[in-house]
Amino acid sequence: MPPPNERDPLLEISGLRTHFSTREGTVKAVDGASLTVPRATTVCVVGESGCGKSVTARSVLGLIDHPGKIVAGEIRWHRTDREPLDLAALSPTGPELRSIRGREIAMVFQEPMASLSPMYTVGDQLMEAIRLHKEVTKDEARSMALDLLRRVGIPRPEQRFGAYSFQLSGGMCQRIMIAIALACDPALLIADEPTTALDVTTQARIIDLLRDIQAETGMSMLFITHDLGVVAEIADEVVVMYLGTVVERGGVDEIFHDAKHPYTKALLGSIPRMGAGTRQRLTTIRGNVPHPSDRPSGCPFHPRCGDAVPGLCDVEEPPEVVFGPARSARCVLHAMERSVR
Amino acid sequence: MDSVIDRRRFLAAGGLVAVAAGIPGCGFFSTDPGTDAGDSSLDEDARESPQLSERVEKGELPPLEQRLPAAPMVIHPVERAGVYGGQWRNALIGSSTTRLHYTLAYENLVRWNLDWDELVPNVAESFEVSDDATRYVLHLRAGMKWSDGEPFTADDIVFAYNNIVLDERVTPNVARTFTSGGVPAELERLDDQTVAFTFAGPQALFLEDIASQPSNVLTRIPKHYFERFHEDFNADADGAAKDAGFPGWIDFLTSSTNVSGTYWQQPDIPRLHAWVPTSGLGDGQRLVFERNPYYWKTDPDGRQLPYVDSVAFDIVNDEASLLLQVMQGDIDLMDRHVNTTENRPVLSREQEEAGFRFFGLVSDKINTMTIILNLTCADEVKREIFNNKDFRIGLSHAINREEIIATVHAGQGVPRQVAPSEGSDFYDEQMATQYTEYDVDLANEHLDEAGYTDRDSSGIRLGPDGNPIRFQIDASTGAGKPELIDSLELVVNYWREVGVDMRINPVDQTLFAERRDNNQNDGMVWDGDGGVDVMMVPYYYVPTFTAAGWATQWTAWYASGGESGETPPEPTRRQMELYDELKTRTDLGERVELMREVVAIARDEFYLIGISSALPGYGVVHNRFRNMVGETFFATNFPYPGATNPEQYFIDPEST
């Protein structure tokens, strides 16, 4: 896996705030998240459910459910031959964003079976994806679709072409969703927990597939998951999110072996290790994730943080401490050791 | 974009255009309806309608003299001599054919005069009745013709009587009009223009009976048309019937000689009426009748009637739409369905703008509401209570008639029992007003006298069996008489005051009739007839007809000559004997005397309880429609409008 480098960013999210104004008050699902996806790299965003990782991913393509809106921040999309474009500024239903969806940035979702309409054959939906952005005749689209199905490893594509989603297994549907995503050779694939709904063996095969495709096309991936095992498998860089903000960023080895932020450490501590015996004690994080519209003051993690310093962590907003290129954590403890950038 | 929605909508829209364009017909793009309304001419001295004179010139019709009988019947117009032309706009609700024979087919041998008190000749030029009322000689009009030009002679009467009325294959049982003591009369053909009926016993009301029928059978069966369908005259009668679309000759004759059958569906049947049908009833939503060129009546100046060219019936489903048409002045003459007390305000508002006027209808109704307690009720206890005269008198005094009149009948009418109305010569002041005073104490007195003094906890009097007196009065829904239920609701309160628990049982029209005829009800309410036509409609004074429904078992006894039903009490039997005798007396004076006795017994027996005098009815007639009488009768036995000589109506072109 190529070392993480800042030189060639594909997608830069800085200070993104996506809020949902409901009757009970505004839910700050994403409150100042920043991350960068370089070219030909897989960035994994990881965190407990409700930390805003999914909303961040969907904000990129403006697919936020009602009544959510991007209220602040930028999503700069670097294209090869044109100057960067701020996706956050585009209107979700406008033609510009629509031309990017599926052609330059594609997306794959968590429930493969439900992401395909039961009313149309999978082939039909695949061809539609192709003909949406490419001026091709039906036959050309059909042959391209069959190639795509072979590429994603679907046996006997001709029969599968005419099948319906409810006739296929979860894994098979996810492969088709991937095929649909690859229809127009996107530069970035956003995968919103693509393997969560699948059993472990299928999960592994899907991850291998994604890795092969990335190797073959040099496509970047923004991979959303809460399963650190998957992160270890596929990630080049890791972004840890908690309550709508990025608490730590870094290369996959740096995060796994030299985690800086207490929350990342706690997360790593809660994964069962191979060979650690049957009675290994898994550390759990006390309390549970507060409701986004009810954010604790200062560092959002302080009520559940073992190393929290009363009077400091619950007052000040922790600064971002940079340890190196694409390597930072947002914690007061480290700030004291290193000079604040 | 081939989404499902657009394609389907396109197909549907396209389909509609195709249907419209596809309609064949060269004159498709013309917008003229094609039916030209007749034009009325102003030539005063023409003795026949211009329409007919044109056809005479074209040779389609013989001249007027050959079309009229030697002595045509002369009709005196009510206002002035009319003008030929125009169309009489009329309407029918649903498929009821009775309106057709009441309006167009009243051409019997004899008919009533306008005042409904004297028989006048009609098809028959003159008639003689034997002293003992057993023999009737009728003289027809020489040279009279059917609407197809064929001569109308005594043979038509003989054929109608011998081969239709008496042929049990065609008419299973002979109508009572032609029988005396169950034996049908004999008909002799004296010559081409004279016939004679001879009865076994005296039959005084024979001609009155014929004059009261809207369309008597004797004068609507042209022999030359029907004989080929009768087996006795044509061996292959069945074949002829099958060609006409009927299973057999009996079926053909039974149906087409019957006014409730297909008589109005077969326009080709020759008739003696003023207007003849151009199409069968039900062939679409409109029925048009055109003038009969051989009509045998003229006005005093010898001009052939009818004045109006054609009569158009518009078939409507609902009273509300008919009322709106009348209010817009689209109907020339209307006296049914819409002429209620309730609609009067709306009609009088539209009077000027729509250009119509009202005319009076003297009602033959005997009362606004006759409360009938079933005197031969199946339930023994109730029968005993109802037959107790004091009980009935008590109930009568308990009713506040003034209040009912003010509330339900908009203040019209005066308190009245079930008795002959003021206009009739049988009017009896005492019978009309007995026990109508509203006096609760007197009512309780009578009820106590009746023997029902003690009461239960809620104040209801106990009957002879110790149970509270509780019974149901049937009221017919859907019969278009909502005022009956309104008044009855008030009576419920009045009778509860004096300790009698009566409940209203609203019942569908057919069930109402079935419960009445099978003696299944405790009692019922109806308005009742025979207020003016006392002699011909006696059954609210003496129980001789089940439809009156107040003593069906006694009626059964009378009708079966004593074999079935129950023997009525002595005074009622006396009434029946008097009425039977009356039917044998030719002298009107003697008949009136006998009828007075029948009515007197009814007064003393006080069978029925009445509320108030019948409401004066009204009809609506358009101002352009002339020669309409100012007032006429609305009764079962006075076939209005036929009886007011519609052939002399005319449409005044100026005042349209």
Place this chain on the structure above:
Amino acid sequence: MLTFIGRRVLYMIPTLFAISVVAFAIIQAPPGDYLSTLVAKLQAEGEQVSRDELQALEARYGLDEPFHGQYWKWISGIMFRADFGQSFQWNRPVTDLIAEALPLTIVLSVTTLLVTWLIAFPIGLYSAVRQYSVADYVATTVGFLGLAIPNFMIALGLMYFMHSAFGMSVTGLFSPEYRDAPWNLGKLLDLAGHLWVPVLILGTAGTAGLIRVLRANLLDELKKPYVVAARARGMGERRLVVKYPVRVAMNPFISTVGWVLPALISGEVIVASILSLPTTGPLLLNALRSQDMYLAGSIILIVSVLTVIGTLLSDVLLAWLDPRVRLGYR
């Protein structure tokens, strides 16, 4: 699919037979028969009733025959000679009466259906997509008003209003002079001039019901993940909504669209009677009320045949439209 249809057609026979027997019996459920009902009606209107003449007709109508005799005469007529029997009221073959009323009934029903679907679909669609917007509230309220106001009130109110405001009579489908005239442009325009009244009245209730159900189903579908997935592919909002959620939301209609067929024939009864429309609705109502058994029985038989076909049609349509049903996975 063909064996499925074949089997269903076979099952139709016993069903239709049962329906015809029961329908014929129920028509005679009210007390008395055609003649006694007629006599009661005439007496109510104070008309003279010659019992003897009516008795003569009893044999002709076969009223004295036992029930199974009448039924057999009717059914055998239909099956062997396509003769649906005679109507007593009109004394004409039932086939003529129905043939006369049918075209206008179909024109009225089809127009009403089209108008209803053309109005209800966009509104139902819009109020589902823009839920809780002002338009949604307006659409649902107007829809409910259409549903809430009894049809006959609108009919009578409109008829009276047209009279008092414009002096126009809206009854029937043609003005008097065109009634029996041959078909030409004038008659067509006149028909259009009258048709809008019943279509408006009948349409309101239908539209309201359609909007409600469409909105309810669409709301269910709009939240499904495949909608977001399609959006992620870059599909336009309007095209996306129409192709995916609407297609699924149409399902309930399909399962009831088969019954539009019988409704085409039986048509609406009450409003048609008030407006005196020459359609099969009032014809059936009068026939049922006067126990004109062969006419009523035949109309009901035709309607039930269409109902059975309609049900089959709905099932076939449902299978054709919804793969989940078609492939009938177990």
Place this chain on the structure above:
Amino acid sequence: MTNATRSERTGKQSAPQWRLVWWKFRQHRLAMAGALVTLLIYLVALFAEFLAPVSTGTFDPEYTYAPPQRLHLVDTSDGWDLGLHVYGYEQHRDPDSLEPSYTVDESRTIEIGLFVKGEEYDLFGLIPWDRHLIGPKTAGDPFYLLGADRNGRDLLSRIIHGTRVSMTIGLVGVTFSFFLGVVLGGISGYIGGRADLVIQRLVEFFMSIPSIPLWLGLAAALPQTWGPVQRYFAITVILAMIGWTDLARVVRGRFLSLRGEDFVTSAHLDGCTRPRVIFGHMLPSFTSHLIASVTLSIPAMILAETALSFLGLGLQAPVVSWGVLLQEAQNVRVLATAPWLMLPGLAVIVAVLSLNFAGDGLRDAADPYKK
């Protein structure tokens, strides 16, 4: 954030389903209004005698077709004294058109009070009482807030009493139809095969049965000793036997589509019996549609009652129901001269609208997918 929403929020995670539904339902203003009005209407039905100034039978010949009396608060005739009152009418009748016309008779003021003594009645048929919410201070004085009908009977009282019959008479019938529809539709959709075949044929059979002659026939067949209301009630229950077909079709359609869903197969694999799968798992997944159809069937019941009375089949005078009142107002004379008699139609519209809005709100609230 008020602590109410806070407690509600924290409770949210652990609240049972129906409380969740209630919380969401409360947010839907229109639905809340609908539910409130429906509740009010049923309360009116319960306390009809107390709320109505007079009984349905009370009439006054001097006030036939009388227009509604205006309610005045301030009496300025002599001096200035406060107090609800109306003015009596002077009736004169046009001899030709028989139309009663009324002029306000300022001299005759009728004091109106609340909780006034009036006609005796038994509240809930048990407690004899004579108080009325609103009415003339001296009992028997003419008081027509919404005008009078053709017999001078108070329209307001008749509408109030009509509520009791119209809002309740069809309930049992509707529940029967609903129950049959769901059960038979469910079985036919879920089990399929022979059961589906038989039930579908039954649907077709019942759908073709003409209801009009059935009404006439049943009305005649039922014992005459029963009152008209009991007879109508019995007929609605019997007709419910053939009224379930539409719902059964829809439920079957839904079941056919849901049958393949994973949660059904898994419930089956968990060893649930068939009824448990149908009612425990499948039904809740489209309760929103069922609720919509139930709330739609009650207004349909009210409209059916009015239509039947119009055809002269259902309830008839002397019974008082909205249908009967509307039928009496269904003529041109009322439209032209006494339009206030159409007010029962307004009562029908309000009842149907509120029931629909409440149903719609309930549908949205009970929808599991809705955020």
